[in-house]
Amino acid sequence: MTTPQNSGEATPHHGGESAAQGIGVTAARGFRAAGVTAGIKASGTPDLALVVNDGPSFAAAGVFTSNRVKAAPVLWSQQVLKDGRLAAVILNSGGANACTGPAGFQDTHATAERVGAELGVGAGEVAVCSTGLIGERLPMDLLLPGVELAVKELTGHGGEAAAIAIKTTDTVHKTAVVRSPAGWTVGGMAKGAGMLAPGLATMLVVLTTDARVPAPELDAVLRAATRTTFDRVDSDGCMSTNDTVLLLASGASGVTPQGEEFAAAVERVCAELARQLIGDAEGASKDIRIDVTDAATEDEAVEVARTIARNNLLKCALHGEDPNWGRVLAAIGTTAAAFDPDRLDVAINGVWVCRGGAVGEDRSLVDMTGRQITITARLNAGGAGATVWTNDLTADYVHENSAYST
Amino acid sequence: MTTPQNSGEATPHHGGESAAQGIGVTAARGFRAAGVTAGIKASGTPDLALVVNDGPSFAAAGVFTSNRVKAAPVLWSQQVLKDGRLAAVILNSGGANACTGPAGFQDTHATAERVGAELGVGAGEVAVCSTGLIGERLPMDLLLPGVELAVKELTGHGGEAAAIAIKTTDTVHKTAVVRSPAGWTVGGMAKGAGMLAPGLATMLVVLTTDARVPAPELDAVLRAATRTTFDRVDSDGCMSTNDTVLLLASGASGVTPQGEEFAAAVERVCAELARQLIGDAEGASKDIRIDVTDAATEDEAVEVARTIARNNLLKCALHGEDPNWGRVLAAIGTTAAAFDPDRLDVAINGVWVCRGGAVGEDRSLVDMTGRQITITARLNAGGAGATVWTNDLTADYVHENSAYST
Numbered sequence: 001m002t003t004p005q006n007s008g009e010a011t012p013h014h015g016g017e018s019a020a021q022g023i024g025v026t027a028a029r030g031f032r033a034a035g036v037t038a039g040i041k042a043s044g045t046p047d048l049a050l051v052v053n054d055g056p057s058f059a060a061a062g063v064f065t066s067n068r069v070k071a072a073p074v075l076w077s078q079q080v081l082k083d084g085r086l087a088a089v090i091l092n093s094g095g096a097n098a099c100t101g102p103a104g105f106q107d108t109h110a111t112a113e114r115v116g117a118e119l120g121v122g123a124g125e126v127a128v129c130s131t132g133l134i135g136e137r138l139p140m141d142l143l144l145p146g147v148e149l150a151v152k153e154l155t156g157h158g159g160e161a162a163a164i165a166i167k168t169t170d171t172v173h174k175t176a177v178v179r180s181p182a183g184w185t186v187g188g189m190a191k192g193a194g195m196l197a198p199g200l201a202t203m204l205v206v207l208t209t210d211a212r213v214p215a216p217e218l219d220a221v222l223r224a225a226t227r228t229t230f231d232r233v234d235s236d237g238c239m240s241t242n243d244t245v246l247l248l249a250s251g252a253s254g255v256t257p258q259g260e261e262f263a264a265a266v267e268r269v270c271a272e273l274a275r276q277l278i279g280d281a282e283g284a285s286k287d288i289r290i291d292v293t294d295a296a297t298e299d300e301a302v303e304v305a306r307t308i309a310r311n312n313l314l315k316c317a318l319h320g321e322d323p324n325w326g327r328v329l330a331a332i333g334t335t336a337a338a339f340d341p342d343r344l345d346v347a348i349n350g351v352w353v354c355r356g357g358a359v360g361e362d363r364s365l366v367d368m369t370g371r372q373i374t375i376t377a378r379l380n381a382g383g384a385g386a387t388v389w390t391n392d393l394t395a396d397y398v399h400e401n402s403a404y405s406t
Numbered sequence: 407m408t409t410p411q412n413s414g415e416a417t418p419h420h421g422g423e424s425a426a427q428g429i430g431v432t433a434a435r436g437f438r439a440a441g442v443t444a445g446i447k448a449s450g451t452p453d454l455a456l457v458v459n460d461g462p463s464f465a466a467a468g469v470f471t472s473n474r475v476k477a478a479p480v481l482w483s484q485q486v487l488k489d490g491r492l493a494a495v496i497l498n499s500g501g502a503n504a505c506t507g508p509a510g511f512q513d514t515h516a517t518a519e520r521v522g523a524e525l526g527v528g529a530g531e532v533a534v535c536s537t538g539l540i541g542e543r544l545p546m547d548l549l550l551p552g553v554e555l556a557v558k559e560l561t562g563h564g565g566e567a568a569a570i571a572i573k574t575t576d577t578v579h580k581t582a583v584v585r586s587p588a589g590w591t592v593g594g595m596a597k598g599a600g601m602l603a604p605g606l607a608t609m610l611v612v613l614t615t616d617a618r619v620p621a622p623e624l625d626a627v628l629r630a631a632t633r634t635t636f637d638r639v640d641s642d643g644c645m646s647t648n649d650t651v652l653l654l655a656s657g658a659s660g661v662t663p664q665g666e667e668f669a670a671a672v673e674r675v676c677a678e679l680a681r682q683l684i685g686d687a688e689g690a691s692k693d694i695r696i697d698v699t700d701a702a703t704e705d706e707a708v709e710v711a712r713t714i715a716r717n718n719l720l721k722c723a724l725h726g727e728d729p730n731w732g733r734v735l736a737a738i739g740t741t742a743a744a745f746d747p748d749r750l751d752v753a754i755n756g757v758w759v760c761r762g763g764a765v766g767e768d769r770s771l772v773d774m775t776g777r778q779i780t781i782t783a784r785l786n787a788g789g790a791g792a793t794v795w796t797n798d799l800t801a802d803y804v805h806e807n808s809a810y811s812t
Contacts, residue, residue: 066740067736067739067740068738068739068740068741068745068747069735069736069738069739069747069750069763070739070747096732098732098735098736099731099732099735099760099763099764099765100764100765101748101762101763101764101765103764104764133732134730134732134733134735134736135731135732135735135760135764135765136765137765236718236719237716237717237718238717238718238719238733238736238737239736239739239740240736241732241735241736241739310643311643311644312642312643312644312718312799312803312807313642313644313807316803316804316806316807316808317807317808319804319808320807320808320809322808322809324540325505325541326502326504326505326539326540326541326647327540327644329475329504329505329540329541329647330473330475330504330540330644330645330646330647331644332474332475333473333474333475333476333645333647334472334473334474334645335474339474341474341475341476342507344475354505354541356507357475357505357507358505358506358507358509358510358541359505359506359507359541359542359543393718393804394804395801395804395805397718397722397804398722398725398799398800398801398803398804399801400722401718401719401722401723401726402722402723402725402726402728403726403728
């Protein structure tokens, strides 16, 4: 079995085995990374990350936002991934390069060209990710010199610096690692704290592995993993123009994983990063797990869970530690899923406050003082289920997002 | 032409022509109304309203929430309206009587029985509306004596008292009147300040007219009017279990309206009430009009407008008077409507801040200091359009809705 290691809040490692292995995207062999300050962010904090695959394999896969308004770097990266091969990923915070027209696409292209020239690979082997405010051009006069700096700083333990450089409103950097006793590793990093409702992938995530896995299998494994992890995070119902999840395989371990172990490891790293995203969502004071059970189909369970997750009135009530189950039923009632309104059961933190569509156990029994809240909605319409993660709606969320671009 | 009269904030009328005519539901001849304090609300404010049609006609129509979790009074009123005939409507605030099971339905039935007995009509001619917290039984020991009191207080100028008695978190009571020079009148009242995203009707609304109009025509006129008014109010994306809009015709004017004038008058009263609802939405500081133009179809225009209206990040930005048009595009991109991302234009308060999917006019030109904000999204995909009204998302909304039931 694989061993999960949550290094989200870990202190930097210098020296010793873990430093040699690195964390996040440099936990797997065959990768180097860097995070530097190019000056894109007015704050002067790190804003440019580079992840490089040194091979011997360069297989890669990616999933991207299903938002039809796609940022230039998403359009670029989709294109370069068509051959299932990547040598490097360059990521900037401080600007999304979305809704920037043909000039914005040119900026992405120029960034990939510069990375390729510095590394001696083709621009078509370089994926680009950007995150920040929509509708503004990137300062290329700062970004391109930043690329040169990042190349100079590349090391086999640069995973943490890279994870730090992709933060926007994130309060912590996010990494995760799963190591297989068979000799291979899957590691990754993520950024994301708002606009968290991916239609396919979410936010910026780079995963790396030294397992030997061909690109078509990477693609299948990554799609399956994101479907049950990042796709089921719905902090605020708002889908980004820049969501990107990439998985790069160096093959440097020389080991070809057997059976389902590799898929399970990728899903585990994705799930761990997804949980870190919810735990750091803008202004949130509660992490809310919504379990929909006894649904007719998994799709309907997801639909119901997502509808509950997006109900502003409920999210306010949960912020106020009010077990207002009527708002859960009002939300379920807006879906097309199979259920009988008189056979709905709802539990909040294990107390079945609603049974048979009406009053159940005493709502005063519900303890909602902790950060984590679990809502269970039993549809009594079949044997399928799904879990979606969301957050409460708070005055801090309003404040943070009413002042973001100003 | 008809003359609209907004009496939302009007002072009570005593004596003189307007008192004789009444306002709201007693503006039309043939109707009496009352609003009394039954003691259902802990606050001791009025909480029970009664509207009685004295004929000679008793034609009526209704539209109800499309939420599949329907409150007992909705199930009851849908049933009694099947014959297109109503003699009275009883409405209580202080409790929604939703998710209360068979016992809750019995409470609704008993309420209609008592109203019928007091008025000398059948219970099957009495519609019931309830509004307030979901998941709690109504205090029938207070409500039924309140019915007797309301019957005693019925007068031809009770429209304002009735409008006051149906308030919950509403800060103002809401009435509207349109008078036709042909001798007939349409009046109405509404309550609603939260959970404002009707799937069909919204909140509690009672409209009355003294025009002679048969029930099937009332039904068609009411459905058409709600489709373009209450259905296009989306304050917080949350659909209620109790939404009801009723239209009662007494025929007391003796006049049968000609042509489209009656439908136009009903739509005008609905539009006026809908605007009052948005203007009084919980915690809101902005009334936001979203015009989607040049869409392929009206349905797609509504879908796009509603998706923009429900985007929490945008609603926060508008609260902060930040013309963050990137969030408008990110929202449009999640719809299935026909458009080319590179041909989207967006104006905020008349300034085209986005042209061709990219940066347009200088965003600093946008003045957002007033309460009303207009967002225009031009899809450049056809000739259809639609308008949806919403509000901003504020810390006050969070506060009001995190403390509602406690």
